[in-house]
Amino acid sequence: MLTIYGVYRSRATRPLWLLAEIALPFNHVPVIQAYRLPNPRAEDAPFNTASPEYLAVNPLGQVPCMEDEGLILTESLAITQHIARVHGGALGPQDAAEEALISQWTLLAATSIEACALEIQRILANGGGVQPEGQAAIAIASEKLRRPFARLERHFGGNDWLVGDRFTVADINVAECVRYSQGATALIAEFPALGAWLGRCQSRPAFLSMMAAREAEPA
Structure with missing residues (x-):
């Protein structure tokens, strides 16, 4: 199943809006931006863009990020175009x-x-x-x-x-x-x-x- 990493208060709004349009089931992993946290590397810090586990997915340390059947994309506008092309029906290109x-x-x-x-x-x-x-x-x-x-x-x-x-x-x-x-x-x-x-x-x-x-x- 397709996974989107990123909170709504980020450029993740783009793929999240698209996914709402096409009603495609997906996993959503909220990843907050590290700059919004006083100490993103603290033991009790929420999952964020500086977390080692997230950097293993996206070494850029930015959101959003998408994983779809082994394909990882790290640019929001590339993510939306991929989702629309593969899953989007009429919202994607027809030719x-x-x-x-x-x-x-x-x-x-x-x-x-x-x-x-x-x-x-x-x-x-x-x-x-x-x-x-x-x-x-x-x-x-x-x-x-x-x-x-x-x-x-x-x-x-x-x-x-x-x-x-x-x-x-x-x-x-x-x-x-x-x-x-x-x-x-x-x-x-x-x-x-x-x-x-x-x-x-x-x-x-x-x-x-x-x-x-x-x-x-x-x-």
Whole structure:
């Protein structure tokens, strides 16, 4: 049976959302990030990314990680694409062209969106959005996001979803990267078709159940 290592308050949200969508039975091993613990190597520390047992699975010491029939993957977006391809049915690619398109949108999210969106989330979470320095940093990150967001806006001007006129793993991968920037409400408002698509993604029962589980975990 497929195993996912990682807590919900991590990039494990991506495969966990997908698994909720397809109702695939799996083992879930909560592995907390070592940086969130005062002493991750203490004898009574919870299972974490610095635990020797976990490093034996993923020497990178990061989450999520997946094991499926002997295959181990350590990158969240590769994990979702594998699950969708092998187990995902309509959420996965139906031919080579769709597989290429899913990879295209996933790589756009990873290379052009995630880092700047995470910077916005980090600043706002730490209360920096009310400080001039934080506002300036958010403005810089927002400017870098406008080009990929404009690309998505054009696509969603004539399409409800990213690939094949249906919800797929590409929507999960991109939506989870865009989500980090949602606190910059003025930025999102500049791209109404993108915002409407994000709303469609985040109104799905599987997303809502995943986020409920995330909120139930200690911050």
